[in-house]
Amino acid sequence: MRIPTDSDFTSRLRSPAVTARVGLWLGICFGICFVTGLVSHYAQDPAHPVPFPASPVWGYRVTQGLHVITGTAAVPLLLVKLWTVYPRLFRRPERGWRQLLLDATERGTVLVLVASAVFQLASGLANSAQWYPWSFSFRTTHYAVAWIAIGSVLLHVAVKLPVIRDALGADVEDTAHDRPTATTPGVLSRRGLLRTTWLAAGVAVLATAGSTVPFLRRVSVLGVRSGDGPEGVPVNKSAAAAKVTASATRSDYRLVVANGDRQVSLSRADLLAMPQSTHDLPIACVEGWSASGTWTGVRVRDLLDLVGVPRGTDVHVTSLQESGPFTTTVLHASFADDDRTLLALALGGEPLSIDHGYPARVIAPDRPGVLQTKWVARIEVPA
Numbered sequence: 001m002r003i004p005t006d007s008d009f010t011s012r013l014r015s016p017a018v019t020a021r022v023g024l025w026l027g028i029c030f031g032i033c034f035v036t037g038l039v040s041h042y043a044q045d046p047a048h049p050v051p052f053p054a055s056p057v058w059g060y061r062v063t064q065g066l067h068v069i070t071g072t073a074a075v076p077l078l079l080v081k082l083w084t085v086y087p088r089l090f091r092r093p094e095r096g097w098r099q100l101l102l103d104a105t106e107r108g109t110v111l112v113l114v115a116s117a118v119f120q121l122a123s124g125l126a127n128s129a130q131w132y133p134w135s136f137s138f139r140t141t142h143y144a145v146a147w148i149a150i151g152s153v154l155l156h157v158a159v160k161l162p163v164i165r166d167a168l169g170a171d172v173e174d175t176a177h178d179r180p181t182a183t184t185p186g187v188l189s190r191r192g193l194l195r196t197t198w199l200a201a202g203v204a205v206l207a208t209a210g211s212t213v214p215f216l217r218r219v220s221v222l223g224v225r226s227g228d229g230p231e232g233v234p235v236n237k238s239a240a241a242a243k244v245t246a247s248a249t250r251s252d253y254r255l256v257v258a259n260g261d262r263q264v265s266l267s268r269a270d271l272l273a274m275p276q277s278t279h280d281l282p283i284a285c286v287e288g289w290s291a292s293g294t295w296t297g298v299r300v301r302d303l304l305d306l307v308g309v310p311r312g313t314d315v316h317v318t319s320l321q322e323s324g325p326f327t328t329t330v331l332h333a334s335f336a337d338d339d340r341t342l343l344a345l346a347l348g349g350e351p352l353s354i355d356h357g358y359p360a361r362v363i364a365p366d367r368p369g370v371l372q373t374k375w376v377a378r379i380e381v382p383a
């Protein structure tokens with residue numbers, strides 16, 4: 001077998017005219033993914049130098065929805081883009097040290113670009129499907145590689161800017177930047193290939209976006225958790241999976257609210273006897289799905305007042321769940337002090353179901369779903 005050279009790839013569809021157009025949209029998707037990813041990473045950071053805003057309530061729902069939608073759309077775009085350029089892998093090495101060095105540098109940076117882009121899309125998709133075939137921490141790795149990916153994208157755009165500008169300024173059929181051998185007509189025209197690509201990206205979006213956009217729910221056959229859970233809100237982790245079925249249903253359940261030595265211990269009946277508030281707030285999962293619910297319960301601020309926690313204090317919320325990454329979460333002051341932040345006891349006018357966090361769960365505005373702790377056992381000022 002002979003290793004092909006780039007002149008073996010003759011389809012005129014593999015043209016910078018196509019690459020630049022697909023690349024433009026891919027770049028836009030990566031840009032949106034990067035910015036919305038930073039928002040999500042910051043929202044989940046236990047230490048907030050600048051408070052994360054509690055308004056608008058749908059803020060995180062929109063940014064994280066966009067994150068997953070643009071990431072999904074990027075998959076077909078990346079595949080088509082790679083298909084149009086991969087013959088360049090088989091270019092003959094240039095002559096001369098200087099050329100060779102430049103060529104090696106370019107290949108090296110493109111390798112980092114492709115590897116980081118593929119890693120981001122693959123790990124992101126796997127995460128939104130709740131499939132973790134790896135042992136590293138998803139959030140730290142996805143975050144670190146995001147910087148490598150965006151850095152390589154910027155470098156790549158900078159290096160290719162002259163070609164990109166030319167290609168985008170000219171007609172798609174223009175051959176100015178084509179490889180000399182790329183002359184065989186393809187099964188599609190260049191316009192046809194581009195249309196198919198946009199269609200594939202559109203279908204990928206429609207097939208998944210319904211997990212965030214309610215009216216798309218019916219068409220989103222591949223949407224994660226778009227099926228209805230109890231009270232119309234999907235369930236992420238069930239009580240059985242979190243191993244809290246027994247502890248959450250014990251008659252001697254007590255919520256402990258603690259500020260140093262000052263503590264109160266409240267049964268569910270005690271909580272129900274306190275003033276109740278009702279708010280429409282979404283659960284917006286990092287995996288991209290979100291759903292709004294009508295939650296009723298006690299204001300967290302009222303609970304903190306019982307033990308004299310001053311405003312402006314970050315508190316810790318601990319679940320009955322014994323193991324797992326979200327058993328204790330930080331409820332920052334910007335949320336703890338917000339009147340819409342509830343220790344919810346009911347959803348949609350019905351007592352909370354055990355899978356939604358019975359006997360009591362946190363629900364705060366504009367917050368990642370992972371921090372909306374279910375089966376709450378303690379709310380306390382950390383020592």
Ligand SMILES: Nc1nc2c(c(=O)[nH]1)N[C@H]1C(S)=C(S)[C@@H](COP(=O)(O)O)O[C@H]1N2
Pocket residue numbers: 233234235236237242283284285286319320321324326327355356357369370371372373374375
């Ligand atoms: N104790 C506990 N709370 C939890 C979780 C969990 O695994 N354990 N999952 C979180 C995640 S990732 C999400 S998206 C929301 C989902 O809430 P729901 O199942 O009521 O829709 O709960 C959050 N609260």
Ligand SMILES: [Mo]
Pocket residue numbers: 236284285286287369370
């Ligand atoms: Mo989640």
